[in-house]
Structure formats: C-alpha cells, structure tokens
Amino acid sequence: MEIITARKKMNASDIKMFNAHMHLIAMPPSWLYKTPTFNNDIDYALTDEDRAIAELDAYTRSGGESALDATCRDYGRNPEAIEKIVKRSNVNLILVTGFNRGIYLDSSYYEKNVNELSELWSEEVEKGIENTSLRAGVIKVGMDYMHIMPVEKKCIMAAFEAHKKTRAPIAVHTTVGTMASEFLDLAEKNGIDPGAIIFFHADRNMDSFYWKSVTERGAFITIDQIGKINYGTESSRAKFIEDLITSGFENKILLGTDFARRSNFEAYGYGPGLGYLFEKFVPFLSSFLATDGIQKETVLKIVNENPRGAFSLK
Numbered sequence: 001m002e003i004i005t006a007r008k009k010m011n012a013s014d015i016k017m018f019n020a021h022m023h024l025i026a027m028p029p030s031w032l033y034k035t036p037t038f039n040n041d042i043d044y045a046l047t048d049e050d051r052a053i054a055e056l057d058a059y060t061r062s063g064g065e066s067a068l069d070a071t072c073r074d075y076g077r078n079p080e081a082i083e084k085i086v087k088r089s090n091v092n093l094i095l096v097t098g099f100n101r102g103i104y105l106d107s108s109y110y111e112k113n114v115n116e117l118s119e120l121w122s123e124e125v126e127k128g129i130e131n132t133s134l135r136a137g138v139i140k141v142g143m144d145y146m147h148i149m150p151v152e153k154k155c156i157m158a159a160f161e162a163h164k165k166t167r168a169p170i171a172v173h174t175t176v177g178t179m180a181s182e183f184l185d186l187a188e189k190n191g192i193d194p195g196a197i198i199f200f201h202a203d204r205n206m207d208s209f210y211w212k213s214v215t216e217r218g219a220f221i222t223i224d225q226i227g228k229i230n231y232g233t234e235s236s237r238a239k240f241i242e243d244l245i246t247s248g249f250e251n252k253i254l255l256g257t258d259f260a261r262r263s264n265f266e267a268y269g270y271g272p273g274l275g276y277l278f279e280k281f282v283p284f285l286s287s288f289l290a291t292d293g294i295q296k297e298t299v300l301k302i303v304n305e306n307p308r309g310a311f312s313l314k
Contacts, residue, residue, distance in 0.1 A: 001312035004125065004137030004168065005066075006086045006093045015092060018307035019059070019067040019277055021200055021224035021256030024052040024085060027076030029104055043261045049081050051267035055274045056089045058266065062275035066092040066307065068256070070171065070200070072140050073097075074104040083132045094311060097124035097136035098159055100173055102149035110151055117158035118165070125166040138198075138311065139163055142173030143183065156183075160190045167313040171198045177205025180214045180221075194218035196314045198254065201225065206236060208243040215244065215252040220310040224256035226281050227264070227272045234281060238288040241302075245294060253302050254310055255281070278303075 001012035026046045046052070059067070071077040086093055098121055099105060109117070124136045141159045143152055163170050170192070174180055180199045187197060195218040202211050202221040211221050223241060225231040244253055257277055259265060266273035272280070282303065286296045 001308060003094065003308070003311050004135050004313065006082070006095045006134045006137075010092065012308035012312045015066045015308055015311070016304040017063050017065040017278065018254075018303055019064055019256050019274070020198070020222045020254035020307060020310070021070050021258040022067050022274065023071045023258070023260040024055070024069050025049070025078045025081045026071045026260060027078070029074065029076060029106060043263050046260065046262065046265075047078075048268075049084055051265065052081075052085050053088050054267040055265050056085070056091050059274040059278075060090060063278040064091065064274065066094070068094045068096070068138065068171070068311070070096050070138075070140060070258075072100045074106070074109070075100045079130045079132045079134055083134055086134065094137040095129065095134055096138045096140040096171060097121040097129070097162075097168075098138075098140035098171075099142060099152075099155050100140065101142040101175070102144055102152040102155075105151055105155075109155060114154060114158045114161065117155060118161035121159065121162040122165045125162070125168045137168060138171050139166075139168050140171045140173065143175060143179045145175040146178050148179065148182070148186075156186065157190070160187065160192055163192065163196060163314075169196050169198060169311055169314060171200060174199055174201045174204070177201050177203070177207075180211075180219070184214065184217055184219060193314065195220075195309075198222060198310050200256075200258070203232060203237050203240060206232065206240040208240060208247070211244065212247055212249060215249040218252075220252050220254055220306070222254040222256050224254075224258040226255060226257050227259065227276045228257075234284060235288065238285050241285065242289055242292065242294065245289070245298060246292075250298055250301065251306060251309070254306055255303055
C-alpha cells in the first residue's frame with residue numbers, strides 16, 4: 001500500500017502515530033469572515049508559519065509522527081506557506097484537495113462543471129497543488145447539516161470522478177455528524193467502495209448505533225473533536241470508542257484533533273495544542289479501556305495501523 005504525502009509517495013507501513021485531522025494554516029474566505037457567523041473574529045485566522053512549526057515541534061515531542069492537514073482552498077489554504085512548513089518539519093504531512101462545505105464556496109465552484117472540478121482535483125493529486133512542489137493525498141468533500149446542497153452534490157460527483165482516476169481516498173466533512181449514511185448511499189450508487197471513505201466529526205454525534213451502521217458498510221470514522229471539551233467530555237469520547245471496539249469495529253476508528261482556531265494552540269498562547277493527542281488523550285484512552293480489559297495494543301493499532309488502511313491509495 002502507498003500513501004501520497006506532501007513530500008512524496010510513501011509506503012503505508014512507514015506512516016505511524018497519526019493525527020487524522022488538523023489545520024496548520026487557514027483563513028476563512030473574506031466574504032464569510034465578515035458575516036455574523038465569524039464576526040471578524042481573529043481566532044479563525046491561522047496565518048503564522050512560525051507558530052505552526054512550533055505546534056508541529058510540540059507534536060513530534062509528544063510522539064506524533066504523521067498527520068492530515070485537512071485545509072481546502074475554500075477555507076483559505078495557503079500552499080506557499082504550507083510548502084515552507086513541510087520543508088522545516090519532520091512530520092509526514094498528508095494534504096487535501098477538494099472542498100470543505102458549500103457555505104464556503106465562491107462563484108468559481110458554481111461556474112465549473114463536474115469534469116472541470118474533477119480535472120482540477122485530480123491534477124492536485126497527480127501533479128501538484130497550484131505552483132508548489134506539494135501533492136494532495138486525499139480528496140475532501142463536505143455536506144451541510146441534515147442535507148446536501150446542490151453545489152455540494154455537484155462537487156461530490158466531481159470528487160467521485162477524481163477518486164476513480166487517482167485512487168486517492170475521500171474524506172467527508174459531516175456537519176454535526178450527520179448525513180454519513182446518505183453519503184454512502186450516493187457513493188455506492190456511483191461505484192465508490194465505502195472502504196475508500198473517511199468520515200470526519202463522528203464525535204459531534206456520539207450515537208454508537210448510527211456509526212456502527214456506517215462502519216459495518218466499510219467506511220472509516222474519525223473521532224476528531226479530541227481536546228474540545230465544549231463538544232463533549234473526553235470520557236464520553238472514550239466510552240464511544242469503547243462501544244465501537246467491543247462491537248468489532250476497532251479497524252475503522254481514527255483519532256484527530258481538528259484544531260482550527262488560535263485558541264486551540266499553545267503557540268498562539270492558548271491550548272491544549274497539538275501535543276495533547278499523544279501526551280494526554282491517548283494515555284487517558286488506554287487507561288479508560290484497560291478497566292474493561294481492552295489492551296493498550298488496540299489503541300496503538302488505531303493510531304498506527306488504521307491510518308495506513310484509511311489513507312492509502314485504493
């Protein structure tokens with residue numbers, strides 16, 4: 001199995017200690033940044049390369065070695081800045097192409113047809129992102145809360161075509177953990193293997209029954225609000241993970257932090273920072289699971305082996 005990282009194509013076996021969802025450099029689109037949703041809040045502006053490097057340094061000191069940066073063009077990615085960060089860091093970073101959510105899309109996404117979007121995203125996987133040496137290893141798509149917007153549907157169809165061409169896996173933003181089943185229905189209807197699909201934000205909707213129905217179809221799910229206590233306690237996440245493991249779905253679980261605000265990062269003067277996943281949560285999860293006889297090796301499998309299956313070329 002092979003995985004496309006920002007630097008190069010790697011053997012999947014070389015990927016380990018993985019954070020399946022982070023953001024290093026991002027800036028909401030200017031038109032959205034001035035709406036009541038964002039209210040010109042500087043917290044959303046991740047613009048400092050040196051602070052991003054400091055966070056990655058903390059991440060590696062905590063034991064982290066690999067990660068997915070899930071920032072798309074529509075949410076203000078900065079390929080030039082990321083290229084500099086990649087050159088200065090030892091983290092095996094996977095990047096994404098595609099889009100984040102319909103509400104972030106500018107007019108170009110409405111104007112382009114499915115073939116044009118598919119070609120654009122395929123090129124970013126196969127050749128490079130804009131005018132950099134970087135390549136995307138994942139095609140990201142997204143859906144609104146409890147429905148798929150028409151422009152999202154068009155972009156999703158383009159992502160399906162890009163996946164068929166490039167074999168890159170598809171990562172799916174779910175708003176508050178909804179629409180995963182409907183997305184799988186659409187994917188299977190269009191010939192996409194659920195094993196090529198990774199859903200984000202499962203722990204925004206910690207309904208074990210629901211996510212078991214998703215993972216039993218073959219898809220991966222990401223518990224990626226770790227460190228965000230406003231979205232649930234860590235013990236509730238641990239219990240959610242335990243329910244999935246004891247039901248036989250330990251192979252389909254990924255862990256991530258999805259930090260996307262200055263107030264998530266120690267380098268900006270806040271926290272908990274990227275080191276939190278392996279310094280705090282993984283030991284806590286191991287202890288939590290051990291009380292019910294689940295071995296530490298299961299947690300190590302989730303952060304080492306599962307990402308290799310999820311993020312490899314299909």
